[in-house]
Each structure stands twice: as structure tokens, then as C-alpha cells.
Amino acid sequence: MPVNSVSFLNLTPLRDEVKSVIEEVLEEGVFMNGKYLNRFKDSFSTYLKQDYVIPTANCTDSLEIILRSLEIKKGDEVITTAFSWFSDASVIQLLGAEIAFCDIDLNHFGIQISELEERISTKTKALILPHLFGLVHPEIEKIASICKKNNIHLIEDCAQAHGASLNGKLVGTFGDVAAFSFYPTKNLGALGDAGAIVTSNQKIAEKCNLWANHGQSGRNNHVQMGRNSRMDELQAAVLSSQLPFLDMNNTKRKKLAMLYYNGLNSLDLVLPMNSKGHVFHQFVIRTDRRDELRKYLLQKEIETDIHYPEALSDMAVFNNSSLCSNALKASKTVLSLPIHPMHTEEEINYVTKSVKLFFKD
Structure with missing residues (x-):
């Protein structure tokens, strides 16, 4: 049959595996912090070969929580790209920090490395680096080296690059910490908003966990300020069935x-x-x-x-x-x-x- 129209996206039909876990969650009645949340944390950690996965409500929350966990504050400076989704810059401004925009390389839409080096100052505390459109920044290893040399935290925004790699190394494993989105349109998508923070740095992971869950070290034990940013069991179940x-x-x-x-x-x-x-x-x-x-x-x-x-x-x-x-x-x-x-x-x-x-x- 000849084709005469093409939609930009087509997210249906759902796999039988997805329908099955949805039915299971509905029947069991555990909608938060259930077995599928732990299953997804374990499977995504194994996939990326990273020690810690902190599920969140969405990627924007993930980025903000990361900045808070790194103690980014007013007067600090965070570098990010001049061309990306709004969240990469908005989370910086929301915390009262200063945004230092870097221009891009038109060959790959990623940060232009010469501009990055020019933007670094004594106030620079972090770099939010998105991997746009499914491509790992071709110079990510050099960027990681620049950040390490200047004592700058490298935060990877992997919202558009699930499974992308460079020289066999997966996205989200080059920096200190990474943020992922599982919005339905992503390469790995849920059925609603969902996100995650990924790192192998124990201190960052512990801080992110606190910030994402009301500052609780245990139920009703609030040891710091925090917020409510959790992935629900339904989204975790869907992602667990989609990841394979x-x-x-x-x-x-x-x-x-x-x-x-x-x-x-x-x-x-x-x-x-x-x-x-x-x-x-x-x-x-x-x-x-x-x-x-x-x-x-x-x-x-x-x-x-x-x-x-x-x-x-x-x-x-x-x-x-x-x-x-x-x-x-x-x-x-x-x-x-x-x-x-x-x-x-x-x-x-x-x-x-x-x-x-x-x-x-």
C-alpha cells in the first residue's frame, strides 16, 4: 500500500510486555516504591555500569537536584550550551547562579570547545553538557579532562541520548553525574513524565537521594531541606519492560x-x-x-x-x-x-x- 502521509511520532501500539506489567501494577495496588522501582534502578545501573541510579519525577528535577546536591548557589557560575532545551539553563537561574552560555559547533550542535575554555572563570563550579539529538559530544573526553583540570563538575544531560556511545563508552558515564529523561518520546520512554540521576560518586548519590525525597535519611527523619521528586511504580514498571x-x-x-x-x-x-x-x-x-x-x-x-x-x-x-x-x-x-x-x-x-x-x- 503506497504511503501518502507520515506522522512525526507514533507511540502505539504498546508492546505486550508493557501491557502486562501495567496490568500487574494495577492488580497489586502498589503505586509507589514497589518492586519495579527497585528492578529499574538495578537494571539501568547494570546497563550503564554505574553504581547509583536515583529515579526522579522528570529530567528537569534531576538537573535541579544535581545542582543543589553540588551546593551551587548565588554567585556561582554554571556553563551550559546556548542551544538546547530550556531546562539546561532554567535550572541554573532558578538556583540564583549565573549562566555562562557557550556557543555551539554547527557540525554536531554541541558546545564549542574553544568557547568552553574561554568561559571558565574562578566562579565556574559546573558544566551542564547536553548530548543533543542522540549524539554523544564528539569531544566529551577532552571536555571531561578540561573540567577535571579546573575542578569543575561535569553534569551530562542525557535526555536525548539513551544508549548512545563514543568509542564503546556509554553516554552518562563520562562525567561526575548524569541526568536522564524518560518522557514518552525519548529513546527509552515511559507513559508519562519520569527521570533519573546516574552516578558512581557515592557522596553525590547520597545528596541527590536526600534532595529528591524531602531530605529524609529514613522515613520521617528529615536531615535537610528537600523536595518531592519520585518516579511512580507504573512508570518504573514500563521502563523495566522497555529497557531490554x-x-x-x-x-x-x-x-x-x-x-x-x-x-x-x-x-x-x-x-x-x-x-x-x-x-x-x-x-x-x-x-x-x-x-x-x-x-x-x-x-x-x-x-x-x-x-x-x-x-x-x-x-x-x-x-x-x-x-x-x-x-x-x-x-x-x-x-x-x-x-x-x-x-x-x-x-x-x-x-x-x-x-x-x-x-x-
């Missing part, structure tokens, strides 16, 4: 991405950096004709998205004076094409054909 399929789904994403690479490589647009460890949470192209192309594809009933239409460094809410020209350029030229394990090769080929027709016309 993560690598298979990422392989499917890579296969679909190759259809784009093979079909679009001769056109007047910029394709995303390709690497062995890329897991293609998004397939983000760049073209000066972005808005025109998006409108054309919509006429072909092909849904696309823009990640992101405004650079963080240009948002008035952050009151930033730094000029990040590459981040600004990215915000005006990026377009995310459909790519998800539920998509078929026929759908991706239809998108590719339509993009080629646009540039031909």
Missing part, C-alpha cells in the same frame, strides 16, 4: 537514518553528523529554506518539528548579553525529520522523495 528493547530500537533508528543519508546526501542541505554511536533521537537537517521546506512537506502530509526555534542565549528570560552566532544560525535553519522505531522504511523513503522533489522544484 532499547538497543534493538536504537538499531532500527540507525537503519532508518541511513535511508536519509543515502537519499539526501546530494542535496543543498546539511545532514547531521554520522557516527557509530549515534542513536538518532532526532534526525536534524539544516537548510536556509527551512520554513519553506516545512510548509511544503506539510502539504505532502509529512509532519516535522523544529528543535529549537530560539536559542537559549536569545531568550529574554535569561537576560543574556553574549552573542552566540552559531546557536542563532541553528535556530533559524534546523528541521527535524520523522524518525522513530515505529516508522517504516516506506515512510522514510516517502519523506526522502518529498524532500528531493522540493529541492528539484
Whole structure:
């Protein structure tokens, strides 16, 4: 049957394994702190080969809790990228710390390493480094070395890169601590909001545990300030049943991405950096004709998205004076094409054909 429309995302149907654990949780009636929460903590810890997993309500909470656990405060400075999701900068400002925006490298949308070194000052306490669109920052090992040399905490934002790797090393294992999102659209997704903090540093893990659970060292024993940020049992059950399929789904994403690479490589647009460890949470192209192309594809009933239409460094809410020209350029030229394990090769080929027709016309 010929394809004549492609949705950006298709999160159904649910696997039988997912339906089964949902039914089990509902029947048992344990909705918080049950066996599946412990099962997910253990399995995700084993998958990443990290000692501690602290489940949270979402990734934004994870980032804020990490900063609080590292005792980031007013007057401190935290470096982050000028081009990413809002949370990477907002959590810094919420704590009263100063944001130091770094421009990006347009080849991979990650922090430009020369700018990173320029931004470091005596006030710099941490770096929040997102791995955008499923690609581990290609220079993460050098960045880790720079952070260690300058006594800066390296916080990896892995919200878009579950299972991504560089030289065989998994994302979330390069820095001091990492934050993950399990929003339903992620490579490893729940059925609602959920997140986690991952580290092998015992002191950081203990602090994060306290901050995430009302500052309790035990039930009703509040030893510090804290907040309520917990993953519920239903989401933990779903994630436990989804995790065994993560690598298979990422392989499917890579296969679909190759259809784009093979079909679009001769056109007047910029394709995303390709690497062995890329897991293609998004397939983000760049073209000066972005808005025109998006409108054309919509006429072909092909849904696309823009990640992101405004650079963080240009948002008035952050009151930033730094000029990040590459981040600004990215915000005006990026377009995310459909790519998800539920998509078929026929759908991706239809998108590719339509993009080629646009540039031909």
C-alpha cells in the first residue's frame, strides 16, 4: 500500500510486555516504591555500569537536584550550551547562579570547545553538557579532562541520548553525574513524565537521594531541606519492560537514518553528523529554506518539528548579553525529520522523495 502521509511520532501500539506489567501494577495496588522501582534502578545501573541510579519525577528535577546536591548557589557560575532545551539553563537561574552560555559547533550542535575554555572563570563550579539529538559530544573526553583540570563538575544531560556511545563508552558515564529523561518520546520512554540521576560518586548519590525525597535519611527523619521528586511504580514498571528493547530500537533508528543519508546526501542541505554511536533521537537537517521546506512537506502530509526555534542565549528570560552566532544560525535553519522505531522504511523513503522533489522544484 503506497504511503501518502507520515506522522512525526507514533507511540502505539504498546508492546505486550508493557501491557502486562501495567496490568500487574494495577492488580497489586502498589503505586509507589514497589518492586519495579527497585528492578529499574538495578537494571539501568547494570546497563550503564554505574553504581547509583536515583529515579526522579522528570529530567528537569534531576538537573535541579544535581545542582543543589553540588551546593551551587548565588554567585556561582554554571556553563551550559546556548542551544538546547530550556531546562539546561532554567535550572541554573532558578538556583540564583549565573549562566555562562557557550556557543555551539554547527557540525554536531554541541558546545564549542574553544568557547568552553574561554568561559571558565574562578566562579565556574559546573558544566551542564547536553548530548543533543542522540549524539554523544564528539569531544566529551577532552571536555571531561578540561573540567577535571579546573575542578569543575561535569553534569551530562542525557535526555536525548539513551544508549548512545563514543568509542564503546556509554553516554552518562563520562562525567561526575548524569541526568536522564524518560518522557514518552525519548529513546527509552515511559507513559508519562519520569527521570533519573546516574552516578558512581557515592557522596553525590547520597545528596541527590536526600534532595529528591524531602531530605529524609529514613522515613520521617528529615536531615535537610528537600523536595518531592519520585518516579511512580507504573512508570518504573514500563521502563523495566522497555529497557531490554532499547538497543534493538536504537538499531532500527540507525537503519532508518541511513535511508536519509543515502537519499539526501546530494542535496543543498546539511545532514547531521554520522557516527557509530549515534542513536538518532532526532534526525536534524539544516537548510536556509527551512520554513519553506516545512510548509511544503506539510502539504505532502509529512509532519516535522523544529528543535529549537530560539536559542537559549536569545531568550529574554535569561537576560543574556553574549552573542552566540552559531546557536542563532541553528535556530533559524534546523528541521527535524520523522524518525522513530515505529516508522517504516516506506515512510522514510516517502519523506526522502518529498524532500528531493522540493529541492528539484
